Amino acid sequence: MEKTQTYRLKRLWFLVPGVIALGLTWLAQLSPTATETVYARGIYPWISSIWGFLPSLVSWSVAQWVVVAFLAFCAGWFAFYIMALARGRGERGLVLWKALTTMAAAVSVGYCIFALMCGLNYYRLTFAEDAGFELRESTTEELASLCESLAENMNEARAEVAGAMDGDSNSSDNTAAAAEADEPDSYAASRGGFEAYAREAVTNMEALAETYPALVRPLYSPPKPVLFSELMSYADIAGMYFPFTVESNINVDGPFFTIPCTMGHELAHQCGFMREDEANFIGYLACKQSADPLTRYSGYSLAYDYALSALIRTDREAAVAVNGTLSDAVRADRKARAEYLKQFEGPVAEASNAANNAYLKANQQTDGTRSYGRMVDLLLAEARQSD
Structure with a gap:
C-alpha cells in the first residue's frame, strides 16, 4: 500500500x-x-x-x-x-x-x-515598437500608392526571372523548352531548388538582422521541406514553426514562387516573433533585399496580396485599376496558384483555420486570424519611413 x-x-x-x-x-x-x-x-x-x-x-x-x-x-x-x-x-x-x-x-x-x-x-x-515603425491610420491614396509600387516591383522581379532563364537557354529552336524555362519553378530548380533557397533564406535573415538586431540569434536552423506537404495543403497550411525541434517546416507542394516568403515567415517565428502579421512583414523585408529576383518576387507577391485586399475593401475601382497593371506572366502565376489552392477547399481547411484562429486567440492575438491583415499597417509604415 x-x-x-x-x-x-x-x-x-x-x-x-x-x-x-x-x-x-x-x-x-x-x-x-x-x-x-x-x-x-x-x-x-x-x-x-x-x-x-x-x-x-x-x-x-x-x-x-x-x-x-x-x-x-x-x-x-x-x-x-x-x-x-x-x-x-x-x-x-x-x-x-x-x-x-x-x-x-x-x-x-x-x-x-x-x-x-x-x-x-x-x-x-512588437517588432514595430522595436524597429521604430509608426503605425497609424492611412489614407486611401497612400494605400493605392503602396499597391502600385508593389505591383511595379512584382512585374520587374518577374521579368528578371524570365530574362535570366532566357539567358541560360542555349536552345533557340525549342520554343516549348524556352516556354517551360520561363516558369518560376524551372528557374528555382536551375538555381538549386529548395535547399539552395533554404540557405539563402538564412543568409537573407542574417543580413536583415544587421538592420534589426532583434532578429539576431546564434543559430538559424534552415527551413525544411515536409514530406506530407499535400496534407498541409488540405489543412491550408503553407508553413509551420515547430517549437519542439525549433524547425521551420515548409509546404513544398504548391507553386515555388510562394515558398521563399514562407521561409522568411517561418524563420521570423524562429527568431521569436510569433505574431502572424509581424512574421509576414519580416519575411517580406528579408525577401525584398535579396539579390535573387524570384525571392524578391515572392516577397512582393505576399505584400501585394494583403495590400490589394485592403484596397478592395476601401476603393474597389482603384484596386481593379492597380490589378490591371500586372504583367501577363504575373497574372499567369497568380492564376496557377489560385487553381492549385481551389482543389483543397473544403471542411478540412475550414477546421484547420478554426483551430488556428483559436490558437491565436489563446496566445493573446485577440483578433484571431484577422491579425494577418495588420501587416498592411506595417507595409504603409515602412513605405513612409523609406520616403
Missing part, C-alpha cells in the same frame, strides 16, 4: 514543469519590456539554438516524424490503458490514476517546452 502511494506521488512531480511554465507566462504578461530584455533577447536565442542544434544538422524535417511518433504513441497509450482497465478488476482505480497522470505529465512537459521555445515570445515587444 505504501509503495503504491509513493508511486502515485512520484507521478505528480511531472506536473511541476507545467506549473513553472504557467508562472513564467504570467510574469511575461506583466511587462513586455522585461520579457523582451530578459527572455526574448537574452535567454531565448541561446536556449532555442541549443535545443534545435541537432535537428538543424539534417536537411529533412525532424518535426514531421516527431508528430508521427507522437500520434503512434497516443494510439498505443490509449489501447494499452483500455485493455488494462478491462483486465484490471480490483486495480482499476490505480490503472485509471496511471492513465490520467501519464496524460497530465505529457501535457505538463509539452507545455513547458512550448512556453520556453516560443510561447513566452507572444508577450514581448
Whole structure:
C-alpha cells in the first residue's frame, strides 16, 4: 500500500514543469519590456539554438516524424490503458490514476517546452515598437500608392526571372523548352531548388538582422521541406514553426514562387516573433533585399496580396485599376496558384483555420486570424519611413 502511494506521488512531480511554465507566462504578461530584455533577447536565442542544434544538422524535417511518433504513441497509450482497465478488476482505480497522470505529465512537459521555445515570445515587444515603425491610420491614396509600387516591383522581379532563364537557354529552336524555362519553378530548380533557397533564406535573415538586431540569434536552423506537404495543403497550411525541434517546416507542394516568403515567415517565428502579421512583414523585408529576383518576387507577391485586399475593401475601382497593371506572366502565376489552392477547399481547411484562429486567440492575438491583415499597417509604415 505504501509503495503504491509513493508511486502515485512520484507521478505528480511531472506536473511541476507545467506549473513553472504557467508562472513564467504570467510574469511575461506583466511587462513586455522585461520579457523582451530578459527572455526574448537574452535567454531565448541561446536556449532555442541549443535545443534545435541537432535537428538543424539534417536537411529533412525532424518535426514531421516527431508528430508521427507522437500520434503512434497516443494510439498505443490509449489501447494499452483500455485493455488494462478491462483486465484490471480490483486495480482499476490505480490503472485509471496511471492513465490520467501519464496524460497530465505529457501535457505538463509539452507545455513547458512550448512556453520556453516560443510561447513566452507572444508577450514581448512588437517588432514595430522595436524597429521604430509608426503605425497609424492611412489614407486611401497612400494605400493605392503602396499597391502600385508593389505591383511595379512584382512585374520587374518577374521579368528578371524570365530574362535570366532566357539567358541560360542555349536552345533557340525549342520554343516549348524556352516556354517551360520561363516558369518560376524551372528557374528555382536551375538555381538549386529548395535547399539552395533554404540557405539563402538564412543568409537573407542574417543580413536583415544587421538592420534589426532583434532578429539576431546564434543559430538559424534552415527551413525544411515536409514530406506530407499535400496534407498541409488540405489543412491550408503553407508553413509551420515547430517549437519542439525549433524547425521551420515548409509546404513544398504548391507553386515555388510562394515558398521563399514562407521561409522568411517561418524563420521570423524562429527568431521569436510569433505574431502572424509581424512574421509576414519580416519575411517580406528579408525577401525584398535579396539579390535573387524570384525571392524578391515572392516577397512582393505576399505584400501585394494583403495590400490589394485592403484596397478592395476601401476603393474597389482603384484596386481593379492597380490589378490591371500586372504583367501577363504575373497574372499567369497568380492564376496557377489560385487553381492549385481551389482543389483543397473544403471542411478540412475550414477546421484547420478554426483551430488556428483559436490558437491565436489563446496566445493573446485577440483578433484571431484577422491579425494577418495588420501587416498592411506595417507595409504603409515602412513605405513612409523609406520616403
